[in-house]
Amino acid sequence: MPELRLLGIGAEDPGRLAAFYREVFDLEKIDERNGAVFLSDGTFNLALVPVGEGVKAGLRYLGFEAARGEIIKEKVANTEHAKRIKSWPVEDPDIEYEMRDPDGNIIGLNKRAFDTSYAPGPAPIRHIALFTPNPQRLRDFYCDVLGMKEVERTDRSSIFVSDGYICLALLYQRADEPLGLNHFGFHVKSNDDMRQRAEKAGVREGAKRPDRIPFAEYRVHDPEGNGFDISEKGWKV
Incomplete structure (x- = not known):
C-alpha cells in the first residue's frame, strides 16, 4: 500500500x-x-x-x-x-x-522509500489536515486510489483517513477557510514542554484547541506562519 x-x-x-x-x-x-x-x-x-x-x-x-x-x-x-x-x-x-x-x-x-534519519525522533509527525468542500469525494479518492482507510467521521462532516501511520484529516470547509493543505501535527510526550520550546525558539507558545476537536490539543505557528498541532493523546490511525 x-x-x-x-x-x-x-x-x-x-x-x-x-x-x-x-x-x-x-x-x-x-x-x-x-x-x-x-x-x-x-x-x-x-x-x-x-x-x-x-x-x-x-x-x-x-x-x-x-x-x-x-x-x-x-x-x-x-x-x-x-x-x-x-x-x-x-x-x-x-x-x-x-x-x-x-x-x-x-x-x-x-517508487523507492524516502531517505530518513536512522534513529526515530522524540516527537514524530503523525497528522496532516486539509480543507475541502467535499470530504466524501476526497475520502473516496484517497481510499480507492491510494489505499488509505477511513478511521473517523465527525458530526461536522469531516472525515479522517489513514495509511496505518499518518492520519490525514479531510476537514469540511464551513466558512472562509482557504481550501487545500492547512496544517500538520506532532505526537509529543508533553504539550507544555513543546509549547515552551516553541516560545523559546521565537514564536508564540500556541493556543488550546476547542474541546470539539477530536484529537489535537494545541495549535502553534512556525516563524513563517505555518500551523501545526501538538498532541499528547495522538491521532487515530
Whole structure:
C-alpha cells in the first residue's frame, strides 16, 4: 500500500524554518540542495523548498512512497484522474511523478522509500489536515486510489483517513477557510514542554484547541506562519 511519508512546504527562508523545527522537535537534517532543506523524524520527512518571487509560501504537496506506482496508474487509467499524472518538477528530485486529487492538491509519488534519519525522533509527525468542500469525494479518492482507510467521521462532516501511520484529516470547509493543505501535527510526550520550546525558539507558545476537536490539543505557528498541532493523546490511525 502507498505510504504518506513526506510533506512539502514552500518556504521564504528554508534554513530558518529548518533551524526552528530542529530546535523545537529535534528533527534531523538529512539533506540540503538547491536551496531546499530536508528534515526527518526517522519515519516522516519535511521538504522545505524555497519559493520564487511572487509565489506564496506554505504547505504545498504530499509525498507518497508507492513501490508499485503502475497499480495507481491502472486504477485511474479510465477516470478523470489519469490526465493528472505527469513527471515531477525538478525542484524535488526525490519524487518521480505528480498527480492531483479531485480538489487539485498536489501529490508526489516515488517508487523507492524516502531517505530518513536512522534513529526515530522524540516527537514524530503523525497528522496532516486539509480543507475541502467535499470530504466524501476526497475520502473516496484517497481510499480507492491510494489505499488509505477511513478511521473517523465527525458530526461536522469531516472525515479522517489513514495509511496505518499518518492520519490525514479531510476537514469540511464551513466558512472562509482557504481550501487545500492547512496544517500538520506532532505526537509529543508533553504539550507544555513543546509549547515552551516553541516560545523559546521565537514564536508564540500556541493556543488550546476547542474541546470539539477530536484529537489535537494545541495549535502553534512556525516563524513563517505555518500551523501545526501538538498532541499528547495522538491521532487515530
